[in-house]
Amino acid sequence: MIPRPARLVAASLASLALLGSSRVHAISVQFTRVSSSSSSSSTPETFNISDAQKDQDGSDVFDYTNSNNVSGSDIYVASLSVAGQEFVVQLDTGSSDLWIDTSGVDLSGLTATGLETGLTYGDDTVAQGPVYVGEITFGDFTVDSAFISAPGTNATTNNDKGLLGVGPPQLSSIFQTLSGTPYESFGMTLLGNVFASNSSVPQYTTFTLSRSFATGKTDGGVFTVGEVPSNLSTVLNAPKLNVVSDDRWIVLLDGIVVNGRNVSGGSSFEVSGQTTGQTLANLDTGTSLAQIPQDYAEVMYGSVPGAQFVRSSGIYILPCSTNLNVSFVFSGVEYPVHPIDTVAATRDDSGNVVCYSGFAIGEDNSEDWLLGDSFLRNVFALYDYGSFFNESSTPYIQLLSTTDADEAYAEFDSLSAQRNQTLSSDTSSGSSGSSSSAALPAVRSRLGPAAIAVAAVVAGLCLL
Ligand SMILES: *[C@@H]1O[C@H](CO)[C@@H](O)[C@H](O)[C@H]1NC(C)=O
Ligand SMILES: *[C@@H]1O[C@H](CO)[C@@H](O)[C@H](O)[C@H]1NC(C)=O
Ligand SMILES: *[C@@H]1O[C@H](CO)[C@@H](O)[C@H](O)[C@H]1NC(C)=O
Ligand SMILES: *[C@@H]1O[C@H](CO)[C@@H](O)[C@H](O)[C@H]1NC(C)=O
Ligand SMILES: *[C@@H]1O[C@H](CO)[C@@H](O)[C@H](O)[C@H]1NC(C)=O
Ligand SMILES: *[C@@H]1O[C@H](CO)[C@@H](O)[C@H](O)[C@H]1NC(C)=O
Ligand SMILES: *[C@@H]1O[C@H](CO)[C@@H](O)[C@H](O)[C@H]1NC(C)=O
Ligand SMILES: *[C@@H]1O[C@H](CO)[C@@H](O)[C@H](O)[C@H]1NC(C)=O
Ligand SMILES: *[C@@H]1O[C@H](CO)[C@@H](O)[C@H](O)[C@H]1NC(C)=O
Secondary structure, eight states: OOOOOOOBTTTTTHHHHHTOOOOBOOOEEEEEEOOSOSSOOOOOEEEEEEBOOBOOOGGGTTOGGGTTSSTTOOOBEEEEEETTEEEEEEEETTOOOEEEOOTTOOOTTSEEEEEEEEEEOTTSOEEEEEEEEEEEEETTEEEEEEEEEOTTOTTOOSSOOEEEEOSOGGGOHHHHHHTTSTTGGGGSOHHHHHHHHOTTSOSEEEEEEEEETTTTEEEEEEEEESOOOGGGGGGGGSOOEEOOOSSSOEEEEOEEEETTEEEEOOOSOOOTTOOTTOEEEEEOTTBSSEEEOHHHHIIIIITSTTOEEETTTTEEEEOTTOOOOEEEEETTEEEEEOHHHHEEEEEOTTSOEEEEESSEEOOOSSOSEEEOHHHHTTEEEEEEOGGGTTOSSOOEEEEEEOOOHHHHHHHHHHHHHHHHHHHHTOOOOOOOOOOHHHHTTOOOOSOOHHHHHHHHHSOOOEEO
């Protein structure tokens, strides 16, 4: 059975993205592996991370055959090298395989295992092909590890050439495929091989995903392996959120607070350790926005004056002035979401700025919430692998809030205006300028009529 790891670059954004027009936007930010020796003043190993956003030209607006190639498919990427060749890959905590689009790439120096595998993502894209083993360099780590050679895959988003899944090996197709073969040890995921190569490296990774306030979208970030940037070391004192899944980074969410109102409950799951009101949240860097339960979306957006629900896409179209106070509560600690992430913006085909819910309605059978970048941009996150590899401890996530609720609320109007300005002054449009209203509701949502019916049956939320 093919796992369906979480990664929804295109799914929730697709139709809104279709509104866009051609625009290349590449901001480079340091993507840092901080030096591990605390005493040392050596320069941290740095490599570039850039947002791989690239917009589609107007002619593709109704082309659904390749809908991951659209504007707004913002992803966070880094580069790694395979047998000395450099590839830009998306970093995804929601899946666990490394694959590369090897079109035109010489693989002759690599070991072909003779085995094939593949995976289908939540956005219906597929990466499949033969499994190779080769020397892979990521930051200052070099290890022999397996990857899928997927020439011509439709799972690349824009300028990326592959994807590095940093989830648990149990979700990895490569891990399952190589299990019991002579190549087994190379299949425990790239991170697993990194940790196995040096037992002094603490078995965790950290992420900071930044945003461009001008666009409200991806703006690079920092990723570390086994180290915490010094100015964020207080994350180590944050509550340890036990991971409650054996193949995904899912933790328990106490509830959310919307304009001072606590909301909890309605979980479709029952797992050990889950207390009344708690729901399951997958913290997934590979999802551009977020997919949340319908009842919660109604509380967040349903009563915003002027909100328009677009059923086919599971989103609300909102006034761009919508300044919501929303926090997520994990282990009793509130993590505010910047309103610039709560209300996303894009440009329609005729050049008008359109704002919509940064948290869309969506369901799948692994968790209640798929919290992607619209949530993760508001925290510094540490993912400890524990027993996902060979330690005895329960894997956990620690979160440090990086958004000040009052400040965010106060600066929202000017940031929103700035974003509007950036989007509306973008004249690089290749669009025909027609059919904007037709393009709008075309999101390729995973939420079909059946899923909506299920959501309606879920026990009511607890509103305090
Ligand atoms: C990183 O980006 C900067 C600025 O775009 C560029 O000058 C530099 O060569 C890049 N470094 C690497 C390792 O790609
Ligand atoms: C991607 O390609 C696979 C076939 O390899 C196809 O089944 C799938 O529908 C395609 N997905 C998208 C989103 O185009
Ligand atoms: C987007 O898709 C079109 C055809 O569907 C293709 O011609 C174009 O090269 C793609 N652009 C990118 C950046 O992948
Ligand atoms: C597992 O444990 C062995 C022996 O303690 C160690 O050498 C190896 O690096 C560990 N592997 C991982 C992935 O942590
Ligand atoms: C192993 O990792 C430790 C801690 O990060 C580091 O100090 C050491 O140099 C590494 N050893 C090798 C052989 O890379
Ligand atoms: C931590 O330091 C980095 C680099 O010096 C900086 O970019 C980042 O904003 C800082 N983070 C916080 C939360 O202060
Ligand atoms: C609402 O949740 C917060 C935690 O974020 C808690 O401190 C507060 O007591 C809750 N209020 C009510 C009325 O339950
Ligand atoms: C949102 O929070 C700000 C302060 O951070 C407060 O002034 C404002 O009244 C709040 N709005 C609502 C609707 O709760
Ligand atoms: C965006 O800015 C333009 C020009 O300043 C203004 O006319 C328009 O109403 C704004 N759009 C939104 C959605 O706020």
